[in-house]
Amino acid sequence: MSPIAVGLAGALIAAAATAGGAALLRRLGLGDAPDARTRNRKRQSSAVPFVGGGALLLAWIFQANCAGAPWAPSLPGLPAAAAGTAASWGPWAALGAAFAVGLVDDLRPGGLAPAPKLCAQGSAGAVLAAVVALAEAGGEPLRLDVSAVSAGALWIAAAVAAMNLANTFDNADGAATGLGLAGLLAGAPVAAGPLAGFLPFNLWLRRRGDPRAYLGDSGSHLLGMLLLLPPAAWPVFLLPLFDLIRVALRRLRSGRAIWSADRSHLAHGLQAAGLSPTVLCIVLVGLASPALWLPRWWGAGCVAALFLVSAGLTRGGGASGSQLGRRGEPCPRRESGR
Template identity: 30%
Template sequence: MMQGLIVLLLAALASAIVIRVMIDLAPRVGLIDHPGEHKQHEHVTPFVGGFGVLVALFVAVSALSTQYPGQRVAWASLLVCGGVMFLVGLADDRWKLGFRIRLVVQALLALLMVYGGGVALTDLGNMLFTGNVSLGMLAVPFTVFATIGGINALNMVDGIDGLVGTIAGGTLLLVALMTGLAGSGSTHLLAMALLGGAGGFLWFNMRHGRQHRARTFMGDNGSMTLGLLIVWLLASITQGESALVSPIAALWLFAIPLIDTLSVMGRRMWMGQSPFTPDRNHLHHLLQRAGFRVEDVVTTIGMLHFMLGGIGVMGLLWGIPEGVMFIAFLVVFASYLAITARPWRLVPTLRGIHRYLRLTPAANCGVFFGNCTLEHVEQINALVAPQLRENTAFRTRLYQQNEPDGKPGLRYAVVEIMLKDETAPLTHQVEYLRLIRKALHPHSGVYVRGYVHRDPFNDRRINPGEPAVEMRTRDRRQRKRVLLEESFTYVDRGRILDQDVHHQDAASEGPQRAPDTLIAEP
């Protein structure tokens, strides 16, 4: 255990140092990722995370060669597999290799893992209640297939800041704990080294403190290398006479990448597309479409992945039959596939969960004031401005909902705090909402919540043709929403520098859009 901790710290330190150096060198050698196509980021970012994984592998191989010199051929094969996968991924990041080239290289590396490293999938455990399912002559082809699948599964979930590192870190942490408690020295050292490499990468990739966006991406050079090494680890601990866990447990330890990738690829083929066609129907895309911020998406998926991995571990500890665990995994997969098959129905449900949890929306820091008793936007501005501690601006709109008979109804207001971009600190937004609620507390009857813009894509509330939508539409036509006042206010450290107030004609119907100059960034 002590050796594992030393390897973990050395790998994390080496990974962080190498990545920090490469962040500065990346623009000079063209290792930068540009926005565009199916990519969601808006900034030019280095893709040098794989350098951290590679240096962690060097630390692991050095420790393994020292502690277990009798298996140097296996460790050399491990180093060659990781190094070649890194170089191919780096070439793919730089020059966009075809997927056929990647698959051929991955298959060759899987063969090296089998014949050089002595790691192969020879049986699938007692998954059918008939005893261990031996693969026999199919062991090598199945190992190649599983290795390619694992590499690409992890690569395909690498879509937002911190996600792939969190998922890989969750799997590696569980493997490290199991191997450490079981006294499996070689696999424990490898797991701890890779965990350190992932940790060093996450320091630059996750959003934390004043780091509002990723300073580097994993890139194919990192995600494919890490995927290959995780497959090596899982195969090592599930096969042979000294296997620590059942092969079925490996499915649970790597659940999210497998389930999400198989579901997305199956949906693509069902729609007549190539399974390798990029799209935005992965789980993290659906959560973002529902308004979840990047930090919330990573936390949600990371917890789900760790929970599923924990189920696999607990199944082992409790002695649950492997066949039962396999059936349970299939049920989870089938349920996920059924839920995500129709994103246009899932996203509104996720959006409702987002509102129920009172999470801050991703697109803006909007605040909704229901049952507003304040009569002018200047009164609202005077309450909101002192809560904003940095130089910013916000737009305030005060509406009145008139009854069908023309009588004035309740008023409500919407305040949108203009942040520079989507990566503004989540802590700021949460704090804004809390302080605004506190400032409005003396005004009885007013309730405050986060505000989310209507999105015409995947929103049943504005999709025609559904009875519930038509009923709500008829109900709304009987009422008239009148925009009474609108203002745009500049603030510096809680002090109002300037505010431009527009009073609308009370006889006009419906909300009126402010001039473009009023909604521009300050």
């Protein structure tokens, strides 16, 4: 199959799996529902199925197993290898571990506490570090010297960072999905197809004003791990990194824990300025894209400058209004929030 055909097939499978999975989870009463504790930041009126992760994983597995598949996940810096080797099954082990961590977080009432969640993410990162080491060894005995241990620690830290950046950026409809779409178009274009198939259910197709489906923590963790595999996609993490640093500093200044949830992310400020979900998604992708397509430091500098301008115009975030939103523009009635 041609790359275009595999991409389109992945989009259709993701769309069908999202529609079917959302209907099933709704019948089972499973979804991301606001309660008294989270009502101030979760604006959906009812439970939204967190089916995105499963739908995307199914579509990516299909794509990788198509006849003459033009894409399969490969470990960072290593080409895809013959079946049965660590370089071939290793990416799936890492992706599966990330998905499992997020799924536990989705299914546990109130989600995982910060410390257990960090430990679980570290375990998923350890899976990635282990399979990278096995693939690099190529069947030879593993080395346990300082450089090997340091490399493993770096991969664990990178995986934890990637999962958290994708997870924390999943704070508005279409935000993480749009960001992932931009990153994969640069790093693994065929794999962007399933995200394109899921996006309408997260952004445009509505049920009583709410999105038809969320990525869920299973989806955001899976997406973060997948974006970590192709190095060409790494620059897409710059925007969520800047956003997370800004939010963490604001929380520390106000005497709150950095992991406490609120509506002070950049997306929340843009929502308060009156941007519709579609426009918001386009703006966020536009802010992140220079890092993907411009030379390294030019791209990073451009994203930093655009972020500072946007954050300055929307200071105060979604909780207390924004500079852009002081002319009386209507704010969206409901937004998703984490």
